[in-house]
Amino acid sequence: MKCFRCKRADMVTEVGMVDYTFSGLPYEVILVNAPVQRCPSCGEQVDAVPRPDELHRVLGLHIVEQAGRLVGAEVRFLRKLLNWSAKDLANVFGVDAKTVSRWENDKDPMGPVSERLLRLLVRDLEPVDGGTASWVMQSFPALSQAQGRHGPIRLEACDGRWSVAA
Numbered sequence: 001m002k003c004f005r006c007k008r009a010d011m012v013t014e015v016g017m018v019d020y021t022f023s024g025l026p027y028e029v030i031l032v033n034a035p036v037q038r039c040p041s042c043g044e045q046v047d048a049v050p051r052p053d054e055l056h057r058v059l060g061l062h063i064v065e066q067a068g069r070l071v072g073a074e075v076r077f078l079r080k081l082l083n084w085s086a087k088d089l090a091n092v093f094g095v096d097a098k099t100v101s102r103w104e105n106d107k108d109p110m111g112p113v114s115e116r117l118l119r120l121l122v123r124d125l126e127p128v129d130g131g132t133a134s135w136v137m138q139s140f141p142a143l144s145q146a147q148g149r150h151g152p153i154r155l156e157a158c159d160g161r162w163s164v165a166a
C-alpha cells in the first residue's frame with residue numbers, strides 16, 4: 001500500500017507505541033508493541049489497532065480492578081463497553097437519566113453500591129479464573145472512596161492478545 005501522504009513509498013508494518021486517544025479517558029492510554037504502518041520515505045504513521053473490542057475489554061477489566069473511585073469518564077467508558085445507552089444504565093440501576101449524566105460528568109460521584117454493580121457487570125463480560133463471586137470477595141473490600149489513580153495505562157500486544165503491560 002502506497003503512502004497516502006507522499007505517495008513515494010509503500011507503507012511498512014512495524015511495532016511501536018501508540019497514544020490511544022479513542023478511549024476518552026482523562027489519562028493516557030499507551031499501546032505498547034502495537035502494529036503501526038509507517039512510510040519509510042516521509043515518516044507518516046498510521047495506527048491500525050488490532051482487535052479493538054478485545055482491547056477495550058482488557059482496558060475495562062483493568063479499570064474495574066482499580067481501588068479508587070471511578071471518575072465520570074470511566075463510568076461512561078464502562079457503560080459503552082456494556083453497549084448500553086445512558087437510559088439503559090438508568091433503567092437497570094433504577095435511577096433517572098439525569099443521575100447518570102451527573103455521574104458521567106463528574107457532577108456527583110456514583111454511590112458505592114452502584115459502582116460495585118457496574119464493576120461486577122464489566123467483570124462478567126469475560127469470565128476470569130476463580131469466578132465473579134471469588135473476585136468480589138477478593139477485590140471489593142479493598143475498594144475505597146478515595147480519588148482514583150489517574151496515571152497512564154499501558155497495554156501491550158503480545159502473542160496475539162492484549163494485556164496490561166507491567
Ligand SMILES: [Zn+2]
Pocket residue numbers: 003004005006007008009039040041042043044
Ligand atoms: Zn510517505
